[in-house]
Amino acid sequence: MANIDAYLKEKIASSGAAYLILIDPDKITSEETPAFIQDCEEAGVDGFLIGGSLMMHGDLDKAISDVKECTKLPVIIFPGSINQVSAKADAILFISLISGRNPEHLIGKHVMAAPLIKRYGLEPLPTGYMLIESGAKTTAEYISGSSPIPRNKPEIAAATALAAQFMGMKYVYLEAGSGAERPVPFEMVKLVSEMVDIPVIAGGGIRDAETAAEMVRSGAKIIVTGNYFESPENRPRLKEFSRAIKGK
Numbered sequence: 001m002a003n004i005d006a007y008l009k010e011k012i013a014s015s016g017a018a019y020l021i022l023i024d025p026d027k028i029t030s031e032e033t034p035a036f037i038q039d040c041e042e043a044g045v046d047g048f049l050i051g052g053s054l055m056m057h058g059d060l061d062k063a064i065s066d067v068k069e070c071t072k073l074p075v076i077i078f079p080g081s082i083n084q085v086s087a088k089a090d091a092i093l094f095i096s097l098i099s100g101r102n103p104e105h106l107i108g109k110h111v112m113a114a115p116l117i118k119r120y121g122l123e124p125l126p127t128g129y130m131l132i133e134s135g136a137k138t139t140a141e142y143i144s145g146s147s148p149i150p151r152n153k154p155e156i157a158a159a160t161a162l163a164a165q166f167m168g169m170k171y172v173y174l175e176a177g178s179g180a181e182r183p184v185p186f187e188m189v190k191l192v193s194e195m196v197d198i199p200v201i202a203g204g205g206i207r208d209a210e211t212a213a214e215m216v217r218s219g220a221k222i223i224v225t226g227n228y229f230e231s232p233e234n235r236p237r238l239k240e241f242s243r244a245i246k247g248k
């Protein structure tokens, strides 16, 4: 699919918010993929993020091909590391870990990845990525070796997001971490959304439709869920999440 940035912004304009499902290649098999993608499509999901902080045995290329075989919805890489650049996706979140102060995650990895992204013809989506304290230490925090923004300091998140916008980033991502005990506080989503003009993405620890809806009411424009729908018994609720996010 061409121009994923325009696609996402059109979805946000028409529905108020977009809904992306995070697929962790470690957590789904090729056999399970078609039924899951079909459920997502029927529920009105707008696209897929694919990647993970840690990839134990999953094959990113294969996982992307599996998804793309079943859908025309965009597949966007959410890279956990420099190894997660694949020509098979439509786009890649070009993330800078702006909550941290580790130069490798602010520019180092990017220098290594940029030529590859160009060669593969992947659309980069420049994204200011912020880890937000969410209870227990998350994989993203541990792997990146950076501390999250304290959850009771929304003003730090807002100032950081504004700096990202001024640097030209197109999205800002408030991340509680996959499987987080607590999602990003609504108050923080609200303050950040009021501060910036670029779309705010919220994810991590969202396990019910009402939380997703409240994220959107607080100003988030893209909602991401991963873990919750990895369990097949939760999938009948996909539609409820999607409707809540789109304010229906």
Ligand code: 1GP
Pocket (backbone or CB within 6 Å): 022, 175, 176, 177, 178, 179, 180, 202, 203, 204, 205, 206, 224, 225, 226, 227, 228
């Ligand atoms: C997306 O990493 C999250 O930002 C996904 O989090 O797996 O907790 O939904 P969950």
